[in-house]
Amino acid sequence: MSAIRTIPGMSAIADSYDAFLVDQFGVLRDGREPYPGAAETLVRLKQAGKRVIILSNSGKRSAENDRRLAELGFEPGSWDWFLTSGEVAWQLLKWEGAAAEGKTRKCLLISRDGDLSPLKGLDLVRTESGEEADIVLLAGSEGDVHPLVHYEDLLRPAARRGVPCLCTNPDKLMLTRTGLAFGAGRIAERYEGLGGKVRWIGKPFPDIYDFALDFLGRPDPARVCAIGDSVEHDIAGAAAAGFGSVLVATGILEHQSEDERRRLFAEHAAMPDFILPQFLW
Template identity: 45%
Template structure:
């Protein structure tokens, strides 16, 4: 595999290569407390340079919820061009019922969400049922901390798998930050369901529906004029690569434990990535102009 990740000091070095940015949240813009000062300045400089910025999140909640959260962390809505969450893409797909995987699903769903959030079904013609036995499919939008451990779900999910009940997972992330630290995220529960023989359909990074929806929201520009910036080789980089977009890895995020001690960062990324399909075009330590 060719080592094609070029280390850069800031986005200004490649600003002529892209017109649009798909920007990850956690690990790139912030880590839950406040938007990093350098990232805040970088977003402003991108807008000054005429770039359009769409924030991409694997959150199972709707875009508005994510936008309000970003505002509390210091990034106001007028600083960028929009938020696209996997929950928003899922809601749009379930509302329109025009494309796979949404068109093939039934109307009765068993909803699993965080904090009792029902925004992912509001305004659709779905009927939320309280028992998996009455459902046509399982809609996994989020998980409360106390329900995150997959083994807690073994009995009902084994029964659902035996019934060949499909699961639509609106957040492919495998881990998330809970009160006590890292805990399983919805993607881990989806993987557990798959291990029980269940069929899982994913919306979110790195899966194609997420990047297709992002490109549509930007007005369908050429993919090679879109730069995907994120801290995950599995989600941001792999998804952007598959979509034919440019990619940049933030080294201080999800892979920092592995990359922090590397004397040759691009070579270390090559080792972690494993395949060309997960290799970023560029890399830098943190988001900066």
């Protein structure tokens, strides 16, 4: 980690980039509330003339996340777009539905808190049966409520039939009000283990970065910086896209040692350019 520069705040690097892709959970907020100073830091980035995309592995669509962040006290307009993996998947499914010429498909949706927004406006009919499903959509996890075996039992019939699965939240771990729990990415891994095929959408996979770059007008990737708390998702995804990156030492890495971080860098073949103790200006 000797080659990685630790910075006290975002003001130290703001002039080096034109656009910032900011993670939500672990950077702006934990499972309960915003981190102190995070809302102000977003405002300061916008005041500095920067383009800001909040880039999140959330299975919910962009508008739902916009609303939720504003309710938590973040200032609307301090980000240009809240781009979620759920939004990317919805757009892709919309396109696929049009290509299918109106043929209705049955979707086994796995989401959090009974959220049905991933299906709204799509030519998909919800089913709760893996035996009937034509497609599986993993939009969230209730790993703090149900054990992993609950999802295995639900998904096994679909996996045996070769039903395609979209995982719109690749995170293996998630922050909840009661602490860490397994995320939708862990459920997707089990679907693959059961013999199913998964299309992964979100960080660190390319679809979500293509959407972000299109929105930004295809800038030089070297002038874009990604900020997150996950080496596997935020830092590895930034490296593959050619972006700069900042690892924030809150969220899932808050209690990890320097040696544990080193092992993560080696495991995912990615190192951040900067380490930031907390998302502050």
